[in-house]
Amino acid sequence: MNQSAQPIILARDLGIDIDGRPVLWNIDLSVQPGSFVGIIGPNGAGKTTLLRVLLGLIPVTHGTVSVFGRPPSDLGGRAREIGYVPQRPNFDPRFPVSVRDVVMMGCSASLGLLRSPRRADWEHVDTLIERVGLAGKHASRIGELSGGEQQRAFLARALCGRTRLLLLDEATTGLDLPAQHELYALLHRLRHEMNLTVLAVSHDLLELSGHADELACINGTTHIHGKPHTVLHSHELREAYRCEFDFLSKEATAEGTRR
């Protein structure tokens, strides 16, 4: 992680109102190139809203935010450098697309309008499918994969363009523990291999704290942003969740912070 480089994401005093109601306020966030930052917070804290702001899907009401040095709504071609893995999408399991087709969708924007995929594009897709551990599943219908395999396919889709920044929204929700571990391990490997910056939103702070370089805890506003160990033991975390974490035993913390 290069601390002196210009941040990939920079938010200063960011505020978002939706239908006249403040959802986020005084958000400060800085994400350095190559880092893995976890966004944690209770339900309704505005974590997904923050991701949607970074994707340019929600306009900024107050303050400033930049991604790759530009406002998210004005990223132009740089939008293709952002990969997005949403919460497990509620798609029709009989939707007639294969894993290859789904991953190729991620290349749509970088291919450009009116251009059909060529042999090299399909080869790139096949390589990505193998990199996320889905070799042999290229032709499987997406709805026939397990939840963990589907998330791998969606991860490959998010990497299909010229991705440098990966945004994940509760990507492990609904997965069993081994599948969660496998997805995070895969994320770690890809992050180093592909020189990615990762911003992951999760309500599972123990799981995320075991994998992220930094955690930012928000509940409407930024309560604390720092190293996982510091955040987990902070007064601000308890304030954000409005409860005491008695379940955070030394063992759990040690497990959570293990790399």
Next chain:
Amino acid sequence: MIDALSYGFMQRALLAGVLVGLLCGVLGFFVVLKRLSFIGVGISHSALGGIALGVLLGIEPLFAAAVFSTAIAWAIGWLTRSGRLHEDTAIGILFSASMALGVALISLSKSYQVDLFGYLFGNILAVSPADLWLLSGIAFVVLALVGLLFKELLFIAFDEEVARASGLAVTRLYLLLLTCLALAVIAAIRVVGLVLVEALLVIPAAIGYQLTRGYRSMLLVSVASAVLAALAGLWISYAFDIAAGATIVLVLAAGFFVALAIARPLHRERART
């Protein structure tokens, strides 16, 4: 039937059936996958308002209906996308208001009653050379647009949120799809009428959805079913002197139930292998 092909009206009817089958088979693919069938109903029924306006203003009724239905399709899209109304509510309001406008305007013109039946239930045997030109033009433009933007439209049908996040102009593409839908409805009115046009948009693609696993084969089956049903319906209607539009729809419905019966064992077989 072979003798009948020597008649100009029959040749035009066959060509119209093939073109409309092709058009609706392709657009129906997105109607079924993006779950736009209720929008299809709304757009097709709203065409009555446009037809009545055309008659009253002395404009070609199908041209007026094309403009009117496109405007209604955009209004549904805008009301829904801006979060002002749920999609089904917006369709319910605009569809009934447009039909009411059509009926009110038609009631002002007493001499219009006979032609109205043709617009409501179709009259493929009355397709004129001018209608055929209009249909060919619509088919060319719509199929070219859908062909060029196919990968983007498929992405939107599968996962609209991620398509938007990846930088695609989702709202514009969605409105373009609705426009194509409105134009296809106008093209199909001569063949099956505005009351039954929805069948051509939904049933062929539903047959493809039942029988196939990949989108390419679904598209192929959808187009083939629509074209074959148009041709078979026309032949049956000629042979037994039944209304052509209704016969085409009944052939499609029969095809769908056959596909449904075949699909269950087919899926079980695939699950085993």
